[in-house]
Amino acid sequence: MNFHYPSGKKYAVAKSTSSKKQTPKAPTQFGKRGMSLEDELNESNQFYLAHGIAVIHKKPTPIQIVKVDYPKRSAAVIREAYFRQASTTDYNGVYKGYYLDFDAKETKRKTAFPLDNFHAHQIRHMKACLAADGICFTIIKFVELDQIFLLPATNLFFYWDRQQTGGRKSIPLSYIKENGYLIKYRLNPLIPYLKAVDQLLIEQYEGEHNAKE
Numbered sequence: 001m002n003f004h005y006p007s008g009k010k011y012a013v014a015k016s017t018s019s020k021k022q023t024p025k026a027p028t029q030f031g032k033r034g035m036s037l038e039d040e041l042n043e044s045n046q047f048y049l050a051h052g053i054a055v056i057h058k059k060p061t062p063i064q065i066v067k068v069d070y071p072k073r074s075a076a077v078i079r080e081a082y083f084r085q086a087s088t089t090d091y092n093g094v095y096k097g098y099y100l101d102f103d104a105k106e107t108k109r110k111t112a113f114p115l116d117n118f119h120a121h122q123i124r125h126m127k128a129c130l131a132a133d134g135i136c137f138t139i140i141k142f143v144e145l146d147q148i149f150l151l152p153a154t155n156l157f158f159y160w161d162r163q164q165t166g167g168r169k170s171i172p173l174s175y176i177k178e179n180g181y182l183i184k185y186r187l188n189p190l191i192p193y194l195k196a197v198d199q200l201l202i203e204q205y206e207g208e209h210n211a212k213e
Contacts, residue, residue, distance in 0.1 A: 138150075
């Protein structure tokens with residue numbers, strides 16, 4: 001089955017190779033399991049769902065099917081399809097009565113997070129969610145440092161908007177540490193990011209309360 005990106009470029013699926021002699025894998029370490037950030041979040045969301053804590057899911061990637069074969073009357077085989085560009089963020093759901101909407105990004109850089117990981121339509125979507133009183137943020141993983149942060153959307157917008165007028169095209173790690181929330185790996189859930197959301201909600205409430213006084 002062939003998949004294509006919106007540009008027309010084929011999506012190549014790595015072929016698995018088998019060998020009779022398998023090199024023993026090193027024991028996995030807690031928080032360093034070779035999983036992608038997406039896999040880690042999906043596992044964490046399953047834990048939250050199973051324990052009635054939150055209902056948060058990854059949004060499916062839209063696919064346009066262009067060629068289908070029917071080898072059997074009861075089954076269809078997709079032979080060619082195209083990935084459509086995602087229109088919003090990666091995840092959304094409900095937690096404590098709040099609507100959560102967020103994106104998950106990884107970088108191998110050690111000192112800053114490149115803004116080109118985001119698209120303009122994603123920023124517009126998050127701004128619209130915030131305007132409707134949603135809770136928006138991004139979860140950023142610095143792969144080489146093995147550190148994960150929750151950064152509120154408003155802090156992301158600060159650097160995104162500045163780059164439009166000639167500002168730097170990345171967010172310094174120092175800024176993320178100062179304005180975001182460090183998320184440490186645990187066993188269950190693997191990424192307890194809702195603890196950071198709790199802190200965000202508390203600070204947001206305190207900010208709104210102080211503004212009214």
